[in-house]
Amino acid sequence: MAITQLKHYHSLTIESAISLAKDLSLFDPSENLTCEEIGDGNLNYVFRIASSESGKSIIIKQALPYAKVVGESWPLTLDRARIEARALTLQRSLAERLVPEVYHSDEQLAITIMEDLSHLEIARKGLNKGEIYPSLSKDIGEFLGATLFFTSDYALHPFKKKGYVKEFSNPELCKITEDLVFTDPFFNSETNEFEQALEEEVRNLWDDLPLKLEVAKLKRSFLTEGEALLHGDLHTGSIFAGKEETKVIDPEFAFYGPIGFDLGQFLANLIFQAVVREEKPKKEEILRHIETTWDVFESTFSQFWDQSEDAYTKIDGYLEYVLEKSFADTIGFLGCELIRRTIGLAHVEDLDSVQDEEKRVLYKKTCLALGRECILERHRIRSIQDLLDKLI
Numbered sequence: 001m002a003i004t005q006l007k008h009y010h011s012l013t014i015e016s017a018i019s020l021a022k023d024l025s026l027f028d029p030s031e032n033l034t035c036e037e038i039g040d041g042n043l044n045y046v047f048r049i050a051s052s053e054s055g056k057s058i059i060i061k062q063a064l065p066y067a068k069v070v071g072e073s074w075p076l077t078l079d080r081a082r083i084e085a086r087a088l089t090l091q092r093s094l095a096e097r098l099v100p101e102v103y104h105s106d107e108q109l110a111i112t113i114m115e116d117l118s119h120l121e122i123a124r125k126g127l128n129k130g131e132i133y134p135s136l137s138k139d140i141g142e143f144l145g146a147t148l149f150f151t152s153d154y155a156l157h158p159f160k161k162k163g164y165v166k167e168f169s170n171p172e173l174c175k176i177t178e179d180l181v182f183t184d185p186f187f188n189s190e191t192n193e194f195e196q197a198l199e200e201e202v203r204n205l206w207d208d209l210p211l212k213l214e215v216a217k218l219k220r221s222f223l224t225e226g227e228a229l230l231h232g233d234l235h236t237g238s239i240f241a242g243k244e245e246t247k248v249i250d251p252e253f254a255f256y257g258p259i260g261f262d263l264g265q266f267l268a269n270l271i272f273q274a275v276v277r278e279e280k281p282k283k284e285e286i287l288r289h290i291e292t293t294w295d296v297f298e299s300t301f302s303q304f305w306d307q308s309e310d311a312y313t314k315i316d317g318y319l320e321y322v323l324e325k326s327f328a329d330t331i332g333f334l335g336c337e338l339i340r341r342t343i344g345l346a347h348v349e350d351l352d353s354v355q356d357e358e359k360r361v362l363y364k365k366t367c368l369a370l371g372r373e374c375i376l377e378r379h380r381i382r383s384i385q386d387l388l389d390k391l392i
């Protein structure tokens with residue numbers, strides 16, 4: 001009888017990460033390898049292994065059985081590593097240029113081994129330094145048009161789509177979003193974190209019943225509308241950018257949800273930049289990115305729509321209905337992201353790194369007011385220009 005040796009989960013160290021890379025023949029046995037842990041996200045460890053001889057390098061990302069940002073008191077499923085590796089592979093098959101290659105994955109060890117993108121920079125970091133990324137919004141618009149269309153019912157046989165819905169069932173990570181994006185910031189919850197100077201605005205939000213009703217509707221969409229496979233956490237910290245290259249990483253929150261969610265998260269994270277940039281040309285750069293993201297998403301999605309085999313896609317007005325609904329959802333989700341990143345558990349460097357306290361508080365108040373307006377007015381904000389008018 002063959003004896004199968006089961007690999008049990010253990011968290012990697014610098015040494016064991018190097019041994020693993022060698023065991024998997026990702027490097028020549030004779031190569032001298034260096035390894036460093038470079039993870040700066042909230043949840044996982046990320047090891048970069050490089051050979052000085054060949055110049056080759058790889059990334060090993062490992063999930064921990066808890067959320068790194070909080071520690072062992074917040075247990076978290078290792079299944080997120082399976083979801084991430086699968087989502088990267090599927091998204092790469094739909095938008096090859098915009099997603100890193102996965103070399104290997106292992107569910108037991110909760111690892112994904114992938115292409116090293118260190119020649120690029122995390123978009124949030126670069127944007128904060130004033131870097132210009134000419135193709136960022138065009139690329140993200142294309143990524144969203146392709147990944148959202150080709151994982152939806154407009155493109156897939158219903159059996160295939162429902163298979164994906166099952167495969168990407170991601171209850172624990174969805175629960176984080178349900179709590180941290182849709183619930184906690186709108187209630188006096190322990191996870192919230194905000195400065196004293198925002199107390200009055202925050203209490204007003206908590207007391208704002210019409211606002212809470214609209215957030216409840218958005219949360220309901222997130223919980224119930226399995227339209228397409230979402231990235232699920234598409235903020236500027238999940239994107240590597242360069243002058244001519246863009247890559248989307250970190251889809252561990254992937255699941256079937258409403259099309260507007262990824263768009264809303266990405267646009268909100270651009271809006272943080274629009275808010276903190278006071279010089280007109282610098283702000284303009286971001287406004288153009290906001291416009292281009294939606295425009296490219298809309299045109300890419302519409303082009304693919306014409307290839308659909310679903311008879312209803314030939315009915316006049318159906319595409320327009322889907323786009324209008326997705327746009328209103330995008331504006332609403334964008335509002336929730338603006339608020340949660342300002343007063344919730346997970347903040348953004350764009351706002352928090354502003355040293356001048358008066359300015360920082362002013363920017364945060366602007367984000368809260370804008371978030372509220374977008375949630376409440378999402379059906380009256382009819383075009384991307386209507387949104388831009390609110391940012392000037």
Ligand SMILES: Nc1ncnc2c1ncn2[C@@H]1O[C@H](COP(=O)(O)OP(=O)(O)O)[C@@H](O)[C@H]1O
Binds near residue numbers: 044
């Ligand atoms: N493929 C990659 N190439 C180079 N660096 C990477 C890669 N993936 C992740 N990193 C680095 O690790 C950090 C955290 O990765 P991320 O996937 O966002 O982890 P988390 O899920 O913990 O948020 C990134 O900000 C980046 O600096």
Ligand SMILES: CSC[C@H]1O[C@H](OP(=O)(O)O)[C@H](O)[C@@H]1O
Binds near residue numbers: 041042067238250345
């Ligand atoms: C405790 S998870 C908080 C927050 O972190 C995730 O982002 P990332 O891992 O990319 O830093 C996600 O946005 C969660 O809402």
